[in-house]
Amino acid sequence: MDLADFLINVHPELPMNERAQLEDEIGHMEGVVSACFNPNHPHMMTVTYNPDAISSSKVMAQVGKHGIEASKVGL
Numbered sequence: 758m759d760l761a762d763f764l765i766n767v768h769p770e771l772p773m774n775e776r777a778q779l780e781d782e783i784g785h786m787e788g789v790v791s792a793c794f795n796p797n798h799p800h801m802m803t804v805t806y807n808p809d810a811i812s813s814s815k816v817m818a819q820v821g822k823h824g825i826e827a828s829k830v831g832l
Contacts, residue, residue: 760790761808764830765820769800776802779823783816801830 765783767776776794780802783792788810794802804816813829820827 758807758809760805761813762803762805763813765802765804765817765827766830767800767802767820767825767827771800771825773799775823775825779820779825783819786816786819787811789816 767779776799780792780794783789783802783804788807790805790807792802792804794800804813806813806816817827817829
């Protein structure tokens with residue numbers, strides 16, 4: 758299985774509880790291996806996923822369902 762990574766950049770003032778909820782929800786999506794915010798850059802979440810099982814676009818669509826403004830940054 759080949760894995761891919763990308764970063765999700767959220768607004769720096771997104772509350773911590775919303776970050777934790779987003780991290781948990783994205784981390785449990787089918788095909789996502791891990792999703793975690795960087796403690797040194799708390800507005801950046803790294804997502805590791807299996808591109809054969811899910812696309813980064815689907816992950817971003819899930820973020821958008823919460824009304825969270827975010828942008829995708831490739832690695």
